Amino acid sequence: MASKVIHALYTDDDLLLQAVRQVREARYRIGEIYTPFPVHGLDKAMGLAPTRLAITSFLYGIVGLAVAISMMNFIMIEDWPMDIGGKPSFSFLQNMPAFVPIMFELTVFFAAHLMVFTFFMRSKLWPFKKAENPDVRTTDDHFLMEVELGNHDANELTRFLFDTGASEIKIFNR
Structure with missing residues (x-):
């Protein structure tokens, strides 16, 4: 049913x-509820x-920082050490001030890009997905609230919603 x-x-x-x-x-x-703006x-x-997206963003940033540290340690210290500007090439900790911009950028890069994918997966938005907007006016200047009828009387609920200030009400089968 x-x-x-x-x-x-x-x-x-x-x-x-x-x-x-x-x-x-x-x-x-x-x-x-469908609105044209937040x-x-x-x-x-x-x-x-409350949303938990901020926690995932923090975790993605930690992953980016770990990738940056391991990448720079491998590339600049272990694999191909170079003496650039008199900096010692045998210690990551002594070179860390020069690596801070790279660590910051990769932290932000990972957090931002992985958050985009997380948001799209969580919102079930993927390429070629058909829009689920029930009324096109909600993209311009109207707001739509979808209330489940359940075991309630349709006439009573309709009257109640008109009393709350609704300008138009329609009943649909889902």
């Missing part, structure tokens, strides 16, 4: 934020857990 969802369209982000709070207080389940505080109003 297909579940039914209600799409409530709003014209203002502050109105949407207030409606999300009211819908959550009334114990209805919000499936998804709305500050929407994740908190929806009750979403």
Whole structure:
């Protein structure tokens, strides 16, 4: 059996934020919200857990730093030691001040590039993926809240959503 969802369209982000709070207080389940731009505080109003992407970014930076240190130690100290500018070629620690820019750049490079891949995989965005936008107006100036109907009365929920400030409401089978 297909579940039914209600799409409530709003014209203002502050109105949407207030409606999300009211819908959550009334114990209805919000499936998804589509907005043309990020709305500050929407994740908190929806009750979403904090993201762990910052932790993965830090770990990717540590990997980049480790690659930089091992690469420079192998290339400049072990494999092909060179006396450049009077710097000793037998110690990584004595040469480290000269290696700091490379370590910084590879740390940022790994963190940035691996975060892009992580974000795309986590968001399930890959090349040639069909857009899942239910209403094209949400890319311009409208905000859409998808509320799952469940065992609730459709007329009662529709009336409630109109009272929260929705300008248009449609019922869909998912």
